Each structure stands twice: as structure tokens, then as C-alpha cells.
Amino acid sequence: MQQTDKHAGNVVLIRGAALWILMALLLAWCMVALNFGVTPLKTIFAGKFTRLLQAHIDFLLMSALILGYYGAKVPFPWHVRWAMVIGAFTNSSLFLLQSIFPALDPTMADKVPSVGIWSQVFLIYLFASLITTSYGFGKGAVLIFKSTFKS
Amino acid sequence: MILKINYDLIILVTALILLLIASSQPSVKIMRQQKNYMFVVDVTQSMNVQDMPFAGKPISRLAYTKQLLKQTIENLPCNTKVGLGIFFRGSAALLYTPIETCSNYHALLDTIDHLEWRMASHGSSNIRLGLQSISSLLTTSNVSASVMFFTDGEEAPPLNIFSKTNLSGWQDARGWLLVGIGGNKPTPIPKLNANNEVIGYWSTYSIKIEPATQVNEGANNQRDESIATAPYEYYLSKLDEPYMKELASDIGAQYIKADNAENLIIAMDNLPSNAYEQTKLELNWILALFALLAMLSSYIPDVMHKINTRKKTG
Numbered sequence: 339m340q341q342t343d344k345h346a347g348n349v350v351l352i353r354g355a356a357l358w359i360l361m362a363l364l365l366a367w368c369m370v371a372l373n374f375g376v377t378p379l380k381t382i383f384a385g386k387f388t389r390l391l392q393a394h395i396d397f398l399l400m401s402a403l404i405l406g407y408y409g410a411k412v413p414f415p416w417h418v419r420w421a422m423v424i425g426a427f428t429n430s431s432l433f434l435l436q437s438i439f440p441a442l443d444p445t446m447a448d449k450v451p452s453v454g455i456w457s458q459v460f461l462i463y464l465f466a467s468l469i470t471t472s473y474g475f476g477k478g479a480v481l482i483f484k485s486t487f488k489s
Numbered sequence: 490m491i492l493k494i495n496y497d498l499i500i501l502v503t504a505l506i507l508l509l510i511a512s513s514q515p516s517v518k519i520m521r522q523q524k525n526y527m528f529v530v531d532v533t534q535s536m537n538v539q540d541m542p543f544a545g546k547p548i549s550r551l552a553y554t555k556q557l558l559k560q561t562i563e564n565l566p567c568n569t570k571v572g573l574g575i576f577f578r579g580s581a582a583l584l585y586t587p588i589e590t591c592s593n594y595h596a597l598l599d600t601i602d603h604l605e606w607r608m609a610s611h612g613s614s615n616i617r618l619g620l621q622s623i624s625s626l627l628t629t630s631n632v633s634a635s636v637m638f639f640t641d642g643e644e645a646p647p648l649n650i651f652s653k654t655n656l657s658g659w660q661d662a663r664g665w666l667l668v669g670i671g672g673n674k675p676t677p678i679p680k681l682n683a684n685n686e687v688i689g690y691w692s693t694y695s696i697k698i699e700p701a702t703q704v705n706e707g708a709n710n711q712r713d714e715s716i717a718t719a720p721y722e723y724y725l726s727k728l729d730e731p732y733m734k735e736l737a738s739d740i741g742a743q744y745i746k747a748d749n750a751e752n753l754i755i756a757m758d759n760l761p762s763n764a765y766e767q768t769k770l771e772l773n774w775i776l777a778l779f780a781l782l783a784m785l786s787s788y789i790p791d792v793m794h795k796i797n798t799r800k801k802t803g
Binding site for chain 2: 417461462465466468469470472473476477480
């Protein structure tokens with residue numbers, strides 16, 4: 339991966355943001371198709387429609403955040419950059435997973451059978467995503483804040 | 490840089506582990522001092538005297554007691570348990586044994602709202618027998634609670650040497666607080682009919698002083714509807730503080746005049762604690778808090794790395 343001064347070493351951020359915007363657009367089209375009653379999509383997204391909508395919005399929000407960090411032109415360590423990009427995906431994917439597997443959605447607990455061990459796996463994934471996102475964006479914010487004091 | 494990455498990685502993995510442990514709802518069992526109170530309210534007819542100030546106008550002693558109880562329960566910390574009982578004649582009736590105030594807040598307030606003088610089956614009042622009855626009732630019900638007895642100290646009929654029960658052999662390890670309700674100015678006691686309508690005032694002639702005679706009962710246990718025909722006949726009532734203090738002294742209790750909920754709660758806190766119970770101390774929020782702190786510590790600039798660099802460069 340070539341990182342130039344033009345990107346302040348943050349080329350992975352702009353690539354990640356571009357990918358997650360494409361992902362958000364894909365989900366937007368999935369929602370349109372669902373509204374048209376496309377059967378295979380109804381089978382895939384068996385959970386609540388609002389979860390899919392949340393995933394779409396979350397991808398857009400996370401992409402916007404990453405673009406904002408990229409725009410600050412502050413060089414971040416590689417682990418912070420990757421934590422942001424991965425965290426942006428995992429956070430949004432939590433809603434996506436709930437829209438595909440309603441058993442993971444706590445609001446659907448009384449309507450669908452439990453999935454046993456997968457609920458635990460989902461919980462670990464959720465916490466890992468929370469920590470990754472908090473680390474990436476939190477640390478990035480601290481570094482931007484610090485950079486404002488440098489002459 | 491490698492040191493810093495490893496340091497952050499350790500912190501993040503620690504935070505993840507702490508969150509996972511927290512999600513399993515861990516708890517430890519501890520013994521905790523439990524505050525249990527039994528509120529016993531005098532519902533005899535002298536409690537209908539309107540000599541207590543509330544929001545700028547006089548209200549009845551019973552209505553004032555209800556307000557006081559509600560304010561007190563509102564200000565008690567969660568996990569405090571409160572039971573309710575009523576006193577009339579020479580006995581007490583338990584409405585319920587102590588229950589946790591926060592989770593049963595509305596039930597408690599609703600019960601208090603419905604307290605009224607018509608709950609009493611008889612119009613007489615013998616507080617000394619009532620104290621014994623409360624003690625006996627709590628012992629047989631296996632209730633461990635401090636007793637808060639709200640009364641005006643009015644004995645009806647007035648006690649004489651035959652009817653005054655000797656409490657000198659009192660044996661009750663519970664903390665007792667006698668709470669005096671009523672004004673200091675002698676005031677006539679309203680007499681109400683079965684529909685809760687005032688029909689007049691109690692007459693001194695209807696307060697029979699013969700031992701074992703029940704007030705408010707005529708021949709054949711019929712209700713005595715007679716009222717005072719003139720003000721000079723009024724049977725007057727006030728808070729009998731000297732008698733309340735004597736009662737408190739006889740049973741080793743404390744006495745307080747009810748003026749506000751804050752003072753009452755302070756007096757309640759000073760009562761000896763009567764119960765310990767095993768309870769669960771939830772650890773999930775503590776672990777989540779440590780996870781958050783660990784997370785935040787990863788934001789701290791690389792101090793250790795800078796120190797090491799300075800040492801190497803001399």
C-alpha cells in the first residue's frame with residue numbers, strides 16, 4: 339500500500355470510506371427491492387426492515403466520520419487507521435446481521451427461536467466491534483486534538 | 490512504537506475480557522444491614538380532629554399522618570422495607586409485612602391513601618394494649634422490623650388504675666419509635682356517620698369511664714349516634730405528649746413529635762438496626778466501568794515510550 343503526503347499517510351481511510359459508501363448504496367438498493375417485494379431478498383433479510391435501514395444509515399455515518407478524519411490531514415499510526423476502517427464496518431454490520439438473522443435481535447426474542455451459541459458469538463463480536471471503533475475514532479480524535487497545539 | 494502497540498493491544502483485550510465477564514451478570518453474595526420498618530397508624534376517631542397544618546389549612550391528624558408517611562417513603566433509600574398496620578381499640582391489624590419501598594412504591598402509597606377511620610371496628614382506644622398487640626403480632630408473623638407508631642396518645646375511655654396496663658415487664662428487642670400526631674390546643678373530636686359525614690362532635694357524656702366498656706357502643710353493641718348538644722359538652726382532644734413520653738419510657742422506645750419527614754427519617758436512622766440479610770452485589774457495572782477506564786487509558790499519549798526514548802538518548 340503506497341501512502342503519499344497527499345493523503346497524509348491515511349490512504350487506507352479514504353479507501354475504507356469509499357468502500358463503505360458503496361456498501362451503504364448496495365443496502366439502499368436492497369431496501370428498494372424489498373419494498374418491491376423481491377422474494378429472495380425477503381428470504382435473506384428475514385429480520386426487521388428497520389435494522390436494514392439502521393445498517394444503511396450507520397455505513398453512511400461511519401463513512402462520513404472517516405472522511406472527516408481523513409480531511410483533517412493528521413497522520414495517524416497504522417493501527418489507528420485500521421481500527422477506524424474495520425470498526426466502521428463491524429459497527430454497521432451489527433445491524434446488518436440482525437436484519438439477516440432475527441434471532442440476534444433482542445427485540446425479536448419472543449418471535450424467533452434462540453440460536454444458542456451464536457448469540458454468544460454475536461455478543462463477543464459486538465464488544466470487539468465496540469472496542470475497535472472506540473479505539474480507532476477515540477485515539478484519532480486525541481491525535482487531531484494534540485496536533486492543534488503543534489506549531 | 491512496537492511497545493506502544495503491544496501496550497494498546499493488551500489494554501483493548503483486557504477491556505474486551507472485562508466486558509464479556511460483565512455480560513455474564515457476575516455477582517457476589519454479601520451480608521448487608523437491612524432496614525425494615527413497620528408503620529402502625531392509629532385510625533381511631535380522635536385522629537379525625539382537624540388540628541394539623543398542611544399547605545396553609547388545617548387537616549385531620551390521620552390525613553397529616555398519611556401525608557407524612559408518603560413523604561417519608563418517598564425519601565427512604567431503595568432496599569428499605571416498609572410494612573403497614575393499623576391500630577384501634579386495643580389491638581393492631583397487619584395490612585402487610587415489610588416490602589421493598591422502591592419496587593412497591595405505588596402499592597404502598599395507594600394503601601396509605603386508603604387508610605381511614607372506618608377501618609376500625611370499634612371506637613375505643615387502649616394504646617397500652619395496642620403496643621402489646623403490635624409486639625405479639627410481629628413476633629407471631631416473624632417480622633423483624635423497627636416499629637413506628639403514629640398516634641395522638643388519646644386513650645378512649647381515659648385509663649384508670651384498673652384499666653391502665655402495666656408495661657414494666659416489657660420485652661421486645663425491636664427498635665420502637667412513637668410518633669406524636671396532633672396539635673397542642675384542645676380541639677373537639679368530630680363525630681362521623683357511616684357515610685363519613687360529620688354529624689356533630691363527641692360529647693364528654695359518651696366517653697364512658699367504666700372499665701371494659703367500649704366507646705361508641707350503645708346497648709346491644711349498637712352504634713351510639715349521640716353527639717354533644719352544646720360546646721361545653723365537647724370532649725376535647727390534643728396531642729398528649731407527656732403520656733406519649735411515659736409510654737416511650739415504659740417500653741424503652743424513642744418519642745418524636747411529627748413535624749416533617751426529614752426529622753422523622755433522621756429519628757428512624759437512629760433506631761438500632763434489626764436485620765441483616767444476604768444480598769447480591771452486582772459486579773457487571775463495576776467491570777464495565779473498568780473496561781471503559783482501560784479503553785480511555787489507551788488514548789493517553791505514549792508516555793512510557795517517550796520516557797524510554799529519553800533514557801536511550803541520554
